[in-house]
Amino acid sequence: MIVAERKPFDEIKNMVSGYKKVLTVGCGTCVAVCLAGGSKEVETLNAELNLAFGKDKIEFGAETVERQCDMEFLAELDAKADEYDALISMACGAGIQFLAERFPNKPVFPAVNTSFIGVNLDVGWYEEKCRACGTCVLGLTGGICPVTLCAKSLFNGPCGGTNQKSCEIDKDQPCAWYKIHERLAGQDRLGQIIEISPPNDWSNQKPRKVIQPGYEERVKALGR
Amino acid sequence: MKSGSNLEKILKAGHFAFTGEVGPPRGANVEALREKVSYLKGNVDMANITDNQTAMVRMSSWAASIICMQEGVEPNFQMVCRDRNRLAMQADILGAYAHGIRNMLCLSGDHQQFGDHPQSKGVFDLDSMQLIGMVKKMRDEGKFLGGADIDGPPELFIGAAANPFAEPFEWRVHRLAKKVAAGADFVQTQCVFNMERIRAWVAQANDMGLTDKVAILPGITPMKSVGMAKYMKNKVPGMDVPDEIIKRLQGVDKKNVADEGIKIACEQIEEFKEMKGVAGVHLMAIEWEHKVPEIAERAGVLPRPEV
């Protein structure tokens, strides 16, 4: 899932301070699971904003859609958005942008910092796992991502700073390449990292789109 | 000859190589750089010129390498993967070669968080293994990484670093093998303090036939003080400093500690001279360049052979 963290309150407060009616829009998917931008967090944020501004100065509305990264769900806001002069989005960066695209005449402000694609380690505790590099090498590296979990994104690690089992940047951060070695050794597959991994194709350096096989015609017909 | 560098000639002639290291200044203080280099002149076969070492901004390694050459010492142009993408790397390699630089050392580079610009974006477009392969491709095939022909390929002697001390130990020699396969001509190791480890590692490299393909130069760093030894043991990632070294330094009179450090270094060098599979040593006298003449003298590596 996408993991996000709520922005510091003062930053949010400053963004909306000049408006009269503001709608806070949550998202019911990733950011709800990681406790950053679901309906509960919308409520909490609005309560804090009401306290800070006083009800008569700015009126805050609340709405949470299933997914802000899907126009179908954003359509539910069409009637409502008109009543407001600004929107706060608590979705990830993708959802915030889609909301802004749906309502191009309204200022849209982010209430979260989108952090990463990650996993749930425990309630309220998440870890980054993927940088969406576009050329997944997990099959070679024992299912441990060298792009994300190695501080230097090395494809032929470890580096000279590998420190017992830790990464050179921090004793508490495991060295990804130590773990890759350990996992592959356990599976008797070390041969895979004896081969040199060639320079990576950083396909994530330009805006990307994906059209799944079979949908090309449909996309063409949409004319976008 | 791949490059015709002094180091390559020394190794080819079968001499025990002795290389040094100079960190460029934190500014454009050319005089300070010239002075550091002057201590190495005639005492080493080649001097590594570090590249934004510990992620601190310094005079660029290729520029400092040129100044080093002007002072009569052959440079080893270091390049880290942290600060440049493949375009900038290839451009700097061509530029360095055009100015007469004939050796280069391919490194990952310390993480940017250690330096004076911890907020910077680490590039790591290539890793050190891929950098070695790219330089080899440029030299041997006359092609850029992207595949186009190079008009005047750079004939460089390609260096790599090795850390024989990291865990898991049995993997270390395979790392070396990988660097040799990528195209390394010589390898300089992390500072050696644990002799037992390096003996075992070199023996493995001999067994795998790697030492026939690559010149191994163990890194030597004389300890200046007990504090330095403790700092290296506890604070520098990837460093393996056995307690015996610290105890030995603690065991001598305070004013003789630095001398004892040099003694330990010289003993190591003596052992390496006799060790099968070792082609020389690399002296990293960090901020102690003025001591290099004395260390070289005491290590019995002078005069340096003319080749």
Ligand code: SF4
């Ligand atoms: S290799 Fe790339 S796609 Fe695969 S997990 Fe890592 S960042 Fe994600």
Ligand code: SF4
């Ligand atoms: S210590 Fe390991 S995880 Fe950290 S940068 Fe080096 S190879 Fe990557």
